Structure formats: structure tokens, C-alpha cells
Amino acid sequence: MISVVVAAYLSVASAVNKNDFTSLPSNSLTPLHRIVAFTRRYHCVADLFSPGTDERIASITPETDTKISSLVQGQTTIYGRILRVGGRTPRVMIEILSGDTLTCVVPLEIARELGERLYEFAEFSGIASWNANDWKIAEFRIQSFTIGSTKTPEQTINELRSLVGQYFEGIDAEAYVSSIRGETEDI
DSSP states (O other): HHHHHHHHHHHHHHHHTOOOOOOOOOHHHHHHHHHHHHHHHTOOOOOEOOOTTTTTTEEOOOOOOOOOSEEEEEEEEEEEEEEEEEETTTTTEEEEESOOOEEEEEOOHHHHHHHHTTTTTTEEEHHHHHHHHOOOOOEEEEEEEEEEEOOOHHHHHEEEEEHHGGGGGOOOOOHHHHHHOOOOOTT
């Protein structure tokens, strides 16, 4: 485990020296943003030293810019549960289907509406920025939302089955997919 931590630490130091953070995973940027914010607030420098020596290998200063320029932007829809609403700048914390949380910028009037819908499932439309390296959402600005149904996934599947199920009767899904792939039974 130590070798993994040291390798990650050295990757961060290298990124700081190059002032290029595109090679870092998006989840490692949040703590780095906090360190930069600390150096700006207290007008100080955070030095990174070589493991096992007193040699400085990188310095995070108030001028360090951790913004990634290789973000891809686009209109998208996100599905999730509303966990938290508020802050000086209106933000909403959403638990997305993967279980991860996403904190999103939102207009004040939408924040007020969402505040009355805590813990409900919703569909959010807006502009997302993705990290081009790992395609994780770096930022999401909510433009509109629709509260989802209160049905369970099982109820939704049963409704779907009742609408289109007759078209799939008598089809062996495994055999069908195998035929598409060109697989034979002796494999």
C-alpha cells in the first residue's frame, strides 16, 4: 500500500511542477483544490518533500491553478436523489445512481423548489463538464428538474412488461445474443 500512496504523491508533485493536472484522477483534484484555497486564504506555500529526504520536490502557492483545461462540456440529464440544498452560492447535493454524490450549482429559484423535495428522486437537466481523461463529471449546472415517480424499479419493469412483453414471448435471450455474436453451442 505504501508504494501506491508514494506513487500517487509523486504524481501530484509532478503535476504541480508542470502546472498540468490533466493526468490526475478527478477525485484527487478536490483535496488539491482545498490545499490551494488554504494557501490563498493564509498567503502561504505548501511544500511537497521527497519521501525519506528533506528535498523539496514541488510547491503549491496561492498562484497555483488546478483548473483542468481539458474539460468537455455539454447538455445532459442526470438522475438522482436530492440530499442537500443550500449555501451562500445555491448548490444541491445529489446522490446519483452509482451511489456517488455530486454537488451542483443551481439558480436560486430552483434551489428553493428543491429544498422542499429533499430525499426525493429527480431528473436534472443542465450543462455538465466532464474530465476528458476519465469522463467523470467535474461540474454540473442544473437548469431544470422533474421529480421522478415513486414507483420501485420492480413496479416500473412490470409496467414495461405489460406494455411490450408480448413482443418478446418465446424468445430465448441467451440464444439470441449468442447468434448475434456468432457463437456456437460447442464453445
